[in-house]
Amino acid sequence: MATPTRVSLEDAVSFTDKHLIPLADEGLGNSAYLVDLGDGRALAVDASRDLRALREAADRRDLAVAFTADTHLHADFLTGALQLAADDGATVLASAAGHRTFPHTALGDGDEVDLGGLTLRAMATPGHTDEHLSFLLLDGTRELGMFTGGSLIVGSAARTDLLGADRAEELARAQYHSLRRLAELPDATAVWPTHGAGSFCSAPSGSERTTTIGAQKAANDLLAAPDEETFVHRLLGALGSYPAYFDRLAEINRRGPAVLTAAPGLEPLSAAAVRNLLGSGAHLVDVRPVAVFAAGHISGAVSNPLRPAFATWLGWLLPDDAPLVFVLGPEQDPAELAWQAAKIGYDRLAGQLAGGIDAWRADGGAVETIRLVTAAQIGDRPVLDVRQDAEYRSGHIPGATHTELGSLDGHTAADGMVVMCGHAERAMTAASLLARSGTRGLAVLTGGADDWAKATGRNLEDGA
Structure with a gap:
């Protein structure tokens, strides 16, 4: 295994601009990547089962996907690797420690794959999951960038509690050592994470989805932690809830999701x-x-x-x-x-x-309605705030009760309550669940906490 030489920032930026195609899923807060290998073939990294954007990008460049790599057993989406293998004959690259039950090239720490001019080197970076790999992309001995999946991400590191709360601290400590290992790469090395802003796999707010090792050394609060204990405290202290389906998908991805024979639709x-x-x-x-x-x-x-x-x-x-x-x-x-x-x-x-x-x-079917109200129309009606805990703590209407939307199903509330979130979508979902459970006279706030403060001239409350 040759010793890498340092790539300049200009080289990394040039490669990213010319050959790397990020494919953001704004809803899940993730990015997949398509790499133009320069010979009509491509590498896909962390592609989801919804391959529409990836296929459009490949078609625009007349690329055939020859390799597809997964950094870890994803909990938030089904992998598209099997679909790419079935449809395109792509070689699936994944961690040997994941014990996947479908055909793939099983990789361990330091293993390399010749992509035909470029090389992909696996680096064990456990933490987000215990079988997690990051992939270093090399041009000869020049380090172009690292696909970090759920290890080092922009401004943070991905959550470590998806394998159970009882393993969260153990994996947080593994994440600490993985990030320290990644930080040894040259500052100019591009960082291409999978999880980004909006991901419940844990990421801070912000629009940037890619970064460099040097930028994260300067700005990432976790990477700046002076010791392991501080790192663990910061990471675990920032964890919030996550969608219930996360607990199911990793095992489906280990076995391999069903290959689709036709585009899904609705009858x-x-x-x-x-x-x-x-x-x-x-x-x-x-x-x-x-x-x-x-x-x-x-x-x-x-x-x-x-x-x-x-x-x-x-x-x-x-x-x-x-x-x-x-x-x-x-x-x-x-x-x-x-x-x-x-x-x-x-x-x-x-x-x-x-x-x-x-x-x-x-056909004679009856319908029901739910009233929409503005902040000025709430008056003294009781308010239920269904935003995430961190959102509620950052500022809420005084006296508002709080239950996250994800924890609400099966609950009841006081009749006549006003339900709120930030823009009304989650609040209407909550109101529909409460109505289904028997609550009556509900209303939904059309805006958020800031709209209430502006309409009433009163201050929001902070904290739990």
Whole structure:
């Protein structure tokens, strides 16, 4: 194994601009990468089962995916590696310690793969998971960049509690040593993480999704920790809740998700068919915008507007082992919904109500409403804040009670309560869950805590 030579910052930037194509999933807060190997072939890194953006990028450059690498057993999305192997004949590269049960090239610390001019070197970086690898991309002996997955990320490091709370500290200590090892790379080395802002695998807010080793030495609070104990305290102290489906996907990824033989979609269902399905235990999900849902929806429907965060809340709040029926608006794309569901393993999609809510009404179906209110209209009504803990602590309406949306299903609340989040989407989801459990007279705040402060001229409260 040749000793690497230091790459200049200019070389790393030039390679990134010319040959690296980041593919951001804004909803999950992740990035996959497509690397143009320069000979008509490509390497994909941490590709999800939703390969639409990756295939579009490859087609634009007339690239065939020859290799696909996964840095770890993902908990937040199903890997696209098997699909790329089946469709493109790509060689799957992954950690030997992951004990995957499907064909792949099993790699350990220091193993190298010849990509045809470029070389990919595996580096064991446990912490986020215990089988985690980072991949150093080399041009000869020049270090171009590191795919760090859920190890070193922009401004932080990924969470270490996905294998159970009882292992969180152990893996946090492993993460400490992994980051210290990565920090030994030259400052100019590009860092290409998978998890970024918006990921529940843990990342701070911010728009930057890639960085360099030197930039993280200067700005990453975890990397700046003076010792292991401080690092562990900082990392574990920043962990919040995460979607329920995270506990299922790693094992599915170890066995290998089913290869799709056709693009997922939604079958049209009559109003009568929807009634029969609901009577047999199916769940109804209404993906129309908040205001449209508020004006009229089917009793028992869960509101989850079709937006980038749709998959996260689908996986957090709905079961994956029961049929799901959807209500869409006329301008909404059922293919987008089906792909978002498929990437987190939701394949039991019974279909969509043909003709939408108008067809339901025409068939004699009743609808319910939920009132939307502005901050000035709350008055002295009780308020339920369903944002994440960190959001609530940073500033909330005085006297507001707090339960995270992800913990709300099955709970009841006081009749007449106003539910709030930041922009009303999560609040409407919460209100629909509460209404399904029997709470009446609910209203949803159309804005957030800052809107309340501006409307009333009063200060928000900080802390728990």
